[in-house]
Amino acid sequence: MHKSLSEFISPIKENKSNIMDSIDPTLIENWRKEQNENREKLKHYDTEPWQKHHRMATELRESDISNNNELRYVAGLDISFVKDKDTACVGIFVFDLADNFKCVYKDLKIVTMNQPYVPGFLAYREAPFLLERLDRLKRLKPKYYPHCIFIDGNGLLHGNKFGLACHVGYYSDTPTIGVSKQLFQVFGLEKNQKHKDRIKNELKKAGDFFELRSKIEGDDTLLGYCYRSTDLATNPIYVSIGNKISWDTCLWILRIVIKNCRIPEPIRQADLGTRKFLANLNKNKNNETDDL
DNA sequence: GCGACAG
């Protein structure tokens, strides 16, 4: 008749601390060391011909395979999960800017995570699966290998200045841009709160002005932008460069790939696509069990 | 020491 209070409280906190306790601290130290070493080798400037003049492909020309003089193929990479399990769907979607943003390549796969999510080390959980998809794309359809990749997570906007987007950009040697929906805890608590307050005020001040950029910097270096991409959008996104791209070019592409939604289209499609893939799997599974 | 912490 009378349920006890404990039935309404899920032991999430307890699980969280257990997970953290089960992680080998020396492993984390090695990860941190690797991030600090690799970040020195990142190229936070334009390296590709198409970046120099901000040239975008506008017409279909099948002749110029491996044309690197124009931005044409842009990719979105993302991973969706099953409940609280380690089963996930990793997907890559490539879009053709010269053909009205048509999806010219997609590849989805069910994978099993073998590392936990540790704040600051998201790459060690997700990046291997993302890089695997990129390798496969390069092998099967090199023509569609993207000029630039959008990653669900931060790039430079990271405690060690080496977020997931940097990680993927570094190991794939491809231009990457990181986009997150929540401001990551890059600085100390109070400094982070100041950033949040300042951003809140600037958004308020800007009113309905649709494109608002607010710099997020630490130690005199630009780490990322808080960016309100759509008019009337309440929540901004947080953008940062990963590898082989400049801030200028990053913002240029960002405006191109944002359509009507807050989330840049490549990432949004990758998110929707991987979720749909999992949903269909569940549907098929249920149909089979229902028929039995 | 505690708090906070992209996906």
Next chain:
DNA sequence: ATCTTGTCGC
């Protein structure tokens, strides 16, 4: 990340 209904507005 994931679980979720309706609801308000263009």
